[in-house]
Structure formats: structure tokens, C-alpha cells
Amino acid sequence: MKIMLVCAQGLSTSLLVEKMKEYAKNEGKDYQIWAVDQAAIERELGNFDVLLLGPQVQHTLKRVAKLVGDAAPVAVIKPIDYGRMNAAGILLLAEELCKR
Amino acid sequence: MMDKFTEKLTDIAAAFENNKHLMVIKNAFLGIMGFVIVGSFATLFNAVLCSTTTGLARFPALSWLANLSGMFSAINNAAMNIMAVMIAVIMGFLYGRKNKVNETTSAMVCLVSFLCISPMSIDVKVGEAVQTVGKVLPFSSVNAEGLFAAMLISILASEMFYRLTKVEAIKIKMPPQVPKNIANTFNDLVPIAVTILVITAVGEGIRTVTGTYITNIIYKLVQIPLQKVITTPVGIVIMTFIALMFWSVGVHGNQLIASVRSPLEAAALATNIALVDAGMQATEVYTGAMWTVFITMTGSGITLSLILAILVFSKREDYRAVAKLGLAPGIFGVNEPIIFGLPIVLNPLLLVPFIFSGCLAAGVSYFAIASGFLPFNYVATPWGLPLFVNAFVAYGSWKAILVQIIILGLCFLVYTPFVKAANRVEQ
Numbered sequence: 001m002k003i004m005l006v007c008a009q010g011l012s013t014s015l016l017v018e019k020m021k022e023y024a025k026n027e028g029k030d031y032q033i034w035a036v037d038q039a040a041i042e043r044e045l046g047n048f049d050v051l052l053l054g055p056q057v058q059h060t061l062k063r064v065a066k067l068v069g070d071a072a073p074v075a076v077i078k079p080i081d082y083g084r085m086n087a088a089g090i091l092l093l094a095e096e097l098c099k100r
Numbered sequence: 101m102m103d104k105f106t107e108k109l110t111d112i113a114a115a116f117e118n119n120k121h122l123m124v125i126k127n128a129f130l131g132i133m134g135f136v137i138v139g140s141f142a143t144l145f146n147a148v149l150c151s152t153t154t155g156l157a158r159f160p161a162l163s164w165l166a167n168l169s170g171m172f173s174a175i176n177n178a179a180m181n182i183m184a185v186m187i188a189v190i191m192g193f194l195y196g197r198k199n200k201v202n203e204t205t206s207a208m209v210c211l212v213s214f215l216c217i218s219p220m221s222i223d224v225k226v227g228e229a230v231q232t233v234g235k236v237l238p239f240s241s242v243n244a245e246g247l248f249a250a251m252l253i254s255i256l257a258s259e260m261f262y263r264l265t266k267v268e269a270i271k272i273k274m275p276p277q278v279p280k281n282i283a284n285t286f287n288d289l290v291p292i293a294v295t296i297l298v299i300t301a302v303g304e305g306i307r308t309v310t311g312t313y314i315t316n317i318i319y320k321l322v323q324i325p326l327q328k329v330i331t332t333p334v335g336i337v338i339m340t341f342i343a344l345m346f347w348s349v350g351v352h353g354n355q356l357i358a359s360v361r362s363p364l365e366a367a368a369l370a371t372n373i374a375l376v377d378a379g380m381q382a383t384e385v386y387t388g389a390m391w392t393v394f395i396t397m398t399g400s401g402i403t404l405s406l407i408l409a410i411l412v413f414s415k416r417e418d419y420r421a422v423a424k425l426g427l428a429p430g431i432f433g434v435n436e437p438i439i440f441g442l443p444i445v446l447n448p449l450l451l452v453p454f455i456f457s458g459c460l461a462a463g464v465s466y467f468a469i470a471s472g473f474l475p476f477n478y479v480a481t482p483w484g485l486p487l488f489v490n491a492f493v494a495y496g497s498w499k500a501i502l503v504q505i506i507i508l509g510l511c512f513l514v515y516t517p518f519v520k521a522a523n524r525v526e527q
Contacts (some may be wrong), residue, residue, distance in 0.1 A: 008352040011484065012436040015429060039127060055440055056352040059113035079350055083441025084422060 003094045004044060005035040005077075006064070007054035016085050023087035031091070041067060048072055050094045055079040073097040106349040106446065113351040120198055121255055122359040128190040129362035132183065133480070136366060139179030140480040142172040143373045144496075153379075176377065180370055181239040184246030188214040188254050195258035201265050205288050206258050209295055213257035214250050216296060217303030217314050218242060241315050244370030247363055248323040249315040257295050264291030327364055331386040333466045340395055340462045344455045347400050350445040354391075354400060361391065372478040382476035385469045389477040389494035392433070394465030397504055398487055399435025401454040402461050405511035406438065409519045416523060431487045449525065453518045457511040464510065468503045 003020070007013035013035035024031045036044060038057060041064060051074045053061060058076040065074045075097055081089045116122055149155045150169035157165040188210045196206030218241045221234045241249075264270065270290045274283040303314045310317065329335055339357060346353030365388035372382035398404035407430055410423040419442060426437040444450045468474045474495055481494040491500035 007436075008355045009483075012429070012434045015434070015437075054436070055350050055445075056347075056436060059110045059351050060117050062114065063118055079440040079443055079445055083437050083439065083443055085425060085437065085441075 001029075001094065001098055002032040002047065002049045003034075003052065003091075004048035004050070005033070005052050005054065006038060006041060006057065007035065008057055009037050012056075013054050016082065016087070016090070019085045019087040020091060024091060027091075029091075038064075045071060050075075050097050052077050052090065052094060055082050109346060109349045110351060113346060113356055116356050116359075120195075124191055124194045124198065124255075125251060126355075126359040126362065127194055128187050129358070129366060131190045131194075132186045132366070133482075135179045135186065136183075136369065137480040137482060139176045140369065140373055140478060142175040142179065143377055144479050146172040146176070147376060148496075173377070176373065177239070180373055181243040183244045183366060183370060184214070184242045184250035185211065187247060188250040191251065191254035192258050195254070195262070199258070199262040201262055202284075202288060205292065206261060209261045209292055210250075210254040210257045213296055213299040214246075214253045215242075216300040217249070217253065218246065219313050219315070241313070243374075244367040245319050245323070246315050247367055248326075249318040251363065252318060252322075253299065257299055260295045260298065261291050264294055267291075270294075323367065327367060330360070330364055331368065331384070333463065333470075336386055336390075336395070336466060337459050337462050340458045341455065343396075344401060344458045347439060348445065348451045348455065350440065354396060361388075365391065369478065369480055372476055376478045382478055384476065385466060387477045387480075389479070389481045389490075390465055390469065392481055392483050393490050393494045393500070394503065394507060395458060395462045396433065397461065397490075397507065398430045399433055399438065400458055401435070401439075401444065402457040402507060402511040403435040403438045403444075403454075404430045404487070405457060405508050406444075406450070406453070406515045406519070408508075409512055409515040413516055413519045414523060419519070419522065432484055433487075433490075449518055449522055453511075453515045457514050460510060460514065461507045464507050465503060468499075474499055474503060 005013045005017060017033050017035045020033050021031075024033065038060060041051070045068065050072055051064065051068055053064060053074065053076045055076055055078070061074065061076055068074050075093060077090055077093065080086075081093075146169055147154055149165045150157050150167075150172060152158050152163070152166055155165065156162045189207045192207035192210030193203050195210070196203035199206070215237070219238060220236065221232050222236050222238045223230050223232055225231075240246075265288065272283070272286040272290070274286065306312075306314045306317065330339065339361065343353030343357050346356050365386075368384035368387045369389075372384050372387065375382045403426070407423045407427055410419045414420055414423070422437060422441040425441065426435060429435065429437060439445055442450060444454050469476065475497055477494050479494055479496065481490050485493060488501045488504060491504050492498070494500065
């Protein structure tokens with residue numbers, strides 16, 4: 001599964017990406033996880049199976065969902081999971097979105 | 101009530117975010133950031149290396165350093181003094197992308213339109229007489245003084261160009277045997293011509309009536325008043341307050357007001373650089389560095405002070421865990437773990453010191469610079485430098501680190517009673 005995370009500058013989310021990669025690896029899951037800034041979404045279209053927005057850019061959800069269309073599910077990471085870097089919870093969210 | 105408040109602010113944020121012009125302006129200034137940093141460092145090197153009065157070149161053994169001054173001046177002139185041109189080109193390009201028309205054509209339409217309304221001669225004093233020298237582009241109209249003119253003209257030119265390309269009636273019909281690209285080139289031609297013609301005609305008309313170039317009028321009637329109003333202490337505190345209000349519902353407030361801040365910051369920095377380059381005293385208190393180094397130091401709301409207050413006074417395990425998680429990113433100005441992890445967002449107890457701390461930092465740093473305690477900033481500082489390092493780079497003085505420590509200490513005092521109060525709230 002290819003999971004793309006999006007935040008304002010791609011910086012704060014890159015911290016989280018490392019945690020998620022580590023967690024996925026320990027679980028024996030072969031996931032591709034990376035973070036980009038908002039402006040890069042268009043360029044990445046088609047590269048991801050699920051797109052997760054950081055809560056600080058949750059107000060862009062409508063626009064991003066429209067941009068991505070049917071290509072992949074889009075959701076906002078729960079603020080508390082994002083802040084406390086709950087890698088397990090966020091990966092679960094991604095997996096559930098993909099199942100749908 | 102909190103729900104309604106959140107909904108309102110999120111709606112405003114979405115409206116901002118969906119506004120084409122504000123986003124193009126924000127991204128255009130992101131685009132020139134690297135060049136502004138290089139240009140400002142060239143001025144810094146001139147001052148600390150090549151200057152025979154303030155730099156290392158004042159020592160006889162290092163006097164050869166003065167020879168490098170021409171190089172650094174050239175870099176500074178090229179990177180800083182055509183800022184309005186850069187903005188016109190990048191904005192045109194970004195509009196082209198958004199409007200789904202040819203990006204480079206859109207960029208050139210903006211560039212040429214902007215230059216068409218700019219002066220192309222300069223008055224030079226030769227003895228007593230004033231002579232007009234033609235066929236030149238004076239820096240004074242294409243540098244930061246031309247920023248708002250370039251922005252306004254780019255908005256007009258790219259929108260006009262885009263709309264004209266959609267008009268079927270003016271499309272030049274080619275036989276189907278002609279390759280599509282050739283037809284496209286011709287189809288852009290009329291919109292290019294009409295856009296440039298209309299903008300130039302309006303510019304010339306205004307010049308004939310008023311005797312002044314429209315670029316100069318926009319500078320005096322729009323740019324200067326905006327700069328004056330927004331960069332007063334009250335203006336800066338209000339800007340900080342607005343950014344923190346958005347953060348308080350979880351929206352990235354700094355990004356949101358970037359389209360207002362960045363043009364003013366770029367213009368202020370350019371003013372300071374030009375003055376320092378001319379060996380004079382800089383005048384602009386508020387620059388981008390003040391925002392990065394002091395007002396949003398360790399993240400909006402000076403959250404490192406909150407982290408320290410938690411580590412000293414908090415009895416809550418969850419708070420202490422989040423504080424430890426947020427400590428290292430905080431030093432580099434990343435505070436999302438704290439904002440969303442504690443959380444501060446929608447937490448009435450912590451929002452009060454959060455918003456107050458940011459405004460306090462704005463007030464203290466303004467006073468430190470305006471009072472002359474700190475030197476003025478003329479070095480653009482990239483975001484993401486660690487605490488203390490960023491202050492020294494931006495202000496070239498150990499006193500800047502002292503100001504950071506004072507702000508951290510004051511905000512620590514602001515946060516402490518609220519952290520203690522949180523001990524009594526059930527986890």
C-alpha cells in the first residue's frame with residue numbers, strides 16, 4: 001500500500017512518516033509512506049493508494065478530495081493521533097480507507 | 101458555541117485557501133525566497149568581509165578581501181533589485197498553471213505587461229541641469245518598490261489573457277492539415293496582443309493625466325500605506341493574534357496569512373538591504389526574520405516555554421509524554437506535536453496562554469529592535485534553523501539570543517499557572 005501524507009510544508013509530517021515506517025516494518029508490512037507539502041499533491045496524483053491530511057490543513061479537505069477524485073480515498077488524521085504520533089492508529093485509518 | 105466558532109474559522113480558512121489570487125501570491129513569494137536569502141547573504145558578506153570600515157578587509161593582511169566586493173554587489177543587485185520582475189514572472193507562470201493555459205506564455209504576458217507600464221528612462225543630474233537618459237530600466241521601479249504594482253498587473257494581465265484565450269470568435273482558424281501546435285501559437289497571439297495593448301494604454305493614459313507612472317502611484321497609494329499600517333506594533337500584534345486564532349481551531353495560521361505577510365516582509369528586507377549596502381542605517385523593524393526568529397520562535401505560541409513548564413510543573417503523565425515528544429522538533433520550530441498532542445487546539449485552558457505568549461513575543465521583540473538594543477535585520481533567515489542559531493544568523497549579534505531567552509522566560513511564567521491548573525483537571 002502506498003500512503004501519502006500531506007501537511008503545510010511537509011516538515012512536521014515527515015517526523016510522523018519515520019514513526020509510521022518503523023511501525024509498519026515491525027509489523028512486517030511492506031508499505032510505502034511519504035510526506036509532501038500541499039502544493040505537491042497534483043504532481044503526485046496516481047502515485048498513492050490513500051492520502052492522509054495533517055489536521056493543520058483539514059480546511060483543504062474539500063478541495064483536495066475534489067482534486068484527487070476517485071483515484072484514492074482522502075481523510076484527515078485525527079488531531080490527537082497526529083500530535084502524539086500514534087503510528088498504529090494512523091496506519092489502521094489508512095488500511096480501513098483502502099478496504100472501502 | 102465553540103463548534104460554531106470552529107466552523108466559522110475553518111470556513112474562512114477554506115475560503116482563503118481556495119482563493120486563486122491569494123494562493124498565487126503566497127506561492128510566488130515562496131518561489132523567490134531562495135534568491136532573497138542569497139542576495140541578503142551577499143550584502144552580509146560585503147559588510148563583514150569586504151568593507152574597509154566594518155569588514156575583515158579593514159585589517160591590512162586581509163585588505164585583498166575588498167576585491168570581492170564587486171562580485172557580492174553584483175549578486176545582491178541581481179537577486180534583490182529585480183524582485184518585482186521575478187514576482188511578475190512567477191505569478192504569471194502560476195496563473196498559467198491554475199488557468200490551464202500555456203504557463204510560459206502566461207509568465208511572459210505578465211512580465212511584458214508590467215514592464216510596459218514601468219518607466220524606461222531615468223533623470224540624471226549633470227551639474228545643474230537634469231538630463232533624461234532613455235532605454236534603461238531603473239532599479240527603483242523593478243525592485244521591491246515595484247512589488248505591489250507587479251502583483252496587481254500580473255493579476256490583471258494573466259486573467260485577461262486567460263479569458264481572451266477562451267473566446268472562440270478571436271481564434272484564428274487553421275485548416276486541419278496544419279499541425280496543432282502551430283495553431284496553438286497563433287491562437288495565443290491575439291490574447292497576448294490585446295492584453296498588452298490594453299494594459300499599456302491604461303498605464304499611458306494615467307501617466308498622461310497625472311504625469312506619474314502607474315507603478316509609482318501604486319507604490320505611493322497602496323504599498324507604502326499598507327506597509328506603514330501593518331508593520332506598526334499594533335499591526336504586528338494583530339497579525340500574530342489572527343494567526344494564533346486560526347491555530348486555536350487547528351488551522352495552520354501562519355500559512356494562511358502568508359499572502360499578506362510575505363510581500364511586506366520582502367519589501368522591508370529589500371529596504372534594509374539597500375540602506376546597509378549604501379552604508380546607511382536600516383529602518384524597517386518588522387521583517388520576515390522577526391516573525392521566524394521571535395514571534396513564532398520554537399513554533400507559534402512559543403510552545404517551548406510550555407514544554408519546559410510541563411517538564412518542571414506537570415504531574416500529568418500524558419502531558420509529560422507529549423512534552424518529551426515535542427522537545428526536539430520544537431527547537432527547530434516545529435510544534436504540531438504539542439498543538440495537536442496535548443492538545444492546545446480547542447482546549448480553553450491552554451488557548452489563553454498560547455495566544456498571549458505569541459503576542460507577548462511580538463511586543464518584546466518589536467521593542468528590542470525599535471529601541472536600538474538589537475541591530476536591524478538585513479539577512480533573510482531560512483525557516484527550520486535551530487533556536488539561538490536562527491537569532492544569531494538573522495541579527496548578527498549575541499543580544500538576539502538574549503532576547504530569545506528573555507521571551508522564553510516570560511512565556512514560561514505565562515504558561516506555568518495554566519500547567520499547574522491542568523494538574524487538577526482529570527486526565
